[in-house]
Amino acid sequence: MKWLSELKSHLKKTGEFWVDKAYDRYHVVTDAERGAIIRKKQLLQDRKAEIVKSIVNGRLTGIQEFKDEKKVNYISHLKWLIKQKNYFYVEEHLEERQAIFENGKLIMDRIKIKETPGNDGDSNSPKLVSRRAKGFKYNRLKAVKYADQWWDSFNPEFQGFDVDCTNYVSQCIFAGGAPMKGKYNKSSGWWYEGKSWSYSWTVANAFRLYLNHVNNHLGAVAVEKPEQLVPGDVICYDFQGDGKWDHTTFVTEKDAYGMPLVNAHTTNSRHRYWSYEDSTAWTANIKYKFYHFED
Structure with missing residues (x-):
């Protein structure tokens, strides 16, 4: 399956991008996500931090087909090993994504659930009940x-x-x-x-x-x-x-x-x-x- 091979290659290159500035794989993402990626790289530089190893894995969750178009839903698991001074830590993200193919060629890869706000229920200010609970010690x-x-x-x-x-x-x-x-x-x-x-x-x-x-x-x-x-x-x-x-x-x-x-x-x-x-x-x-x- 050509589309599956291309998706695997895309995920592999996604991981490579974070430790290889010369590679630009982001021609297939939205402008909003491209902006977020640029800001993340600048933020790492400002924090005197660098990604020394990056791994991206994907898990298919569903496929929709429309004539020559195929929409592939998947979970992307991004994992970065970050070095800052002599300190190392791992940052991870899980993203629900959708890859769109036309005639087997990847033309778009986008986040399915946006990080734009949304809420469950009313956002009115709740009424207070009491001052700090007696005997409560936060663990x-x-x-x-x-x-x-x-x-x-x-x-x-x-x-x-x-x-x-x-x-x-x-x-x-x-x-x-x-x-x-x-x-x-x-x-x-x-x-x-x-x-x-x-x-x-x-x-x-x-x-x-x-x-x-x-x-x-x-x-x-x-x-x-x-x-x-x-x-x-x-x-x-x-x-x-x-x-x-x-x-x-x-x-x-x-x-x-x-x-x-x-x-x-x-x-x-x-x-x-x-x-x-x-x-x-x-x-x-x-x-x-x-x-x-x-x-």
């Missing part, structure tokens, strides 16, 4: 362990969503021992049970609004700089800078200069640099909020 180790266990899949004990970023982060915090509050009013507190949950559990804007209240029961405190965060903390993103918060990530590691590396869902990522300049959703108007959980 960062357990929270980060959970984040690394489930970064690339869904825990079957919870509902999964196409836009799953905040749901995933809420699960990580809960795994660290954070108690739920406010059942069973969806507009109240922060909670999950069965097939019901608060907006703050799953919706990026509602979650950020909840954390921003000084008396949120989770004990989250806004800090000014990303380097003030430690593993187990949270970053919120307003990609358009319009006051509507679109995305949430969970800090799982720090780089050689003490900057956060994050895990996330929607485009599933592990140890991604916190600023998200390599996202197709990034804009020059982006705003961030950094939340530290008191121990």
Whole structure:
């Protein structure tokens, strides 16, 4: 099958691109993704970091055929070994992609699920229930362990969503021992049970609004700089800078200069640099909020 051979070759060259600047395989991707790739390379340079090894694997999930056109859906697993000073770490992304072929020739390879924001449910500010829960001591180790266990899949004990970023982060915090509050009013507190949950559990804007209240029961405190965060903390993103918060990530590691590396869902990522300049959703108007959980 000519198309399959070409797709395999394409994935192999994708991996080679990140360690060989001379090769440009990105003529088949969208302008938005090409811009994100350029920003990622510049960001690596600015951070005095380099990708020393890159591996890309693909897993077919479906094929659609229309006369001379074939649409091939697949999961791309990108894995980079990054060196920064004398420190090495692995960054990973899972992407749902679609390769489009005409007469067996690859003409387009695009991300199926965009990193542009979307939410499950209402984004209204949830009502607070109480101040920080008494006797609650946040276990960062357990929270980060959970984040690394489930970064690339869904825990079957919870509902999964196409836009799953905040749901995933809420699960990580809960795994660290954070108690739920406010059942069973969806507009109240922060909670999950069965097939019901608060907006703050799953919706990026509602979650950020909840954390921003000084008396949120989770004990989250806004800090000014990303380097003030430690593993187990949270970053919120307003990609358009319009006051509507679109995305949430969970800090799982720090780089050689003490900057956060994050895990996330929607485009599933592990140890991604916190600023998200390599996202197709990034804009020059982006705003961030950094939340530290008191121990």
